[in-house]
Amino acid sequence: KNEVEQSPQNLTAQEGEFITINCSYSVGISALHWLQQHPGGGIVSLFMLSSGKKKHGRLIATINIQEKHSSLHITASHPRDSAVYICAVGSYNTDKLIFGTGTRLQVFP
């Protein structure tokens, strides 16, 4: 079993829909990261959080430390949101990032 699990693996949506991507982890963490990767390969950091909730534009990230679970929400989705979204946790013990395998999102007009 992977230490970081994401669901779903693939997600398609119509423009305007509300989207949720989930991440569960099994290790002690210092922080959790949500990353966005476009087809060209480059990765952009969206959020780093260790508790509660953060919001940036149409993106919202939440984390529940007790349940070892985080969600990334996209409100009013747009085709330009199409990308792979990766959850990564900073391991408290090893101080390394452990990556999930990503959720591929496609938003159609």
Added chain:
Amino acid sequence: EAGVAQSPRYKIIEKRQSVAFWCNPISGHATLYWYQQILGQGPKLLIQFQNNGVVDDSQLPKDRFSAERLKGVDSTLKIQPAKLEDSAVYLCASSLGTRVETQYFGPGTRLLVL
């Protein structure tokens, strides 16, 4: 603020050839990371530098991969000789300090080994 720069963006080589990738981290960032991301998987850490010293290279296939960070700024990652299974995106990232924090990623180099 300039981001992490990588070159080339794409490279196609035949197996057994050599290839080198270059990374220029964000100015002032002490920590530099090289990741390998095979299609459909999350990135895997190959090597981590703290200034010009190696912090972790436990997952670097040292028989064919090498990396250096002379003067603690730019870094190069080399594969010699390449194998088919080395086809992947090679990501460089940098961060300000030593603890896990927001890492800034470069655009990546997509390598295809034929």
